[in-house]
Amino acid sequence: MAYTEKVQVEGDTDTYSLSNDIKKYTLRDLGFVVTKTGSFSFERSLDPTSPYKQGIKLKVTINSTLDGLKMNTVTANGLRKVNIFNREQDQGLVEQYHYILEEFVNRSVLQKV
Secondary structure, eight states, X not given: OOOBSEEOOTTOSOOEEEOTTOOHHHHHHTTOEEOTTSOEEEEEEOOSSOTTSOSOEEEEEXXXXXXXXXXXXXXXXXXXXXXXXXXXXXXXXXXHHHHHHHHHHHTTSEEEO
């Protein structure tokens, strides 16, 4: 999947883009790690009971020039995309997803389009 300016996770009604005020040190503060290629990667479990339990994860990658991103909800091994918005039992995951993205918006990493 290529980096894009705007992303919308499958099932979500909101579309996000990178903020114009994004800073590399803010990404590190939020838990992003720098990959070998220089891009910034964030993977976090969406399980509301334990952030360490292997389950559905939010995966966000921002390229090294801070002008493109990828974002998906994926299985524990990261190989398949998962739609957390279409099942009643996943409402806790949706709440955690929105909490994380709201923090990204508050810290000027993402903005709603």
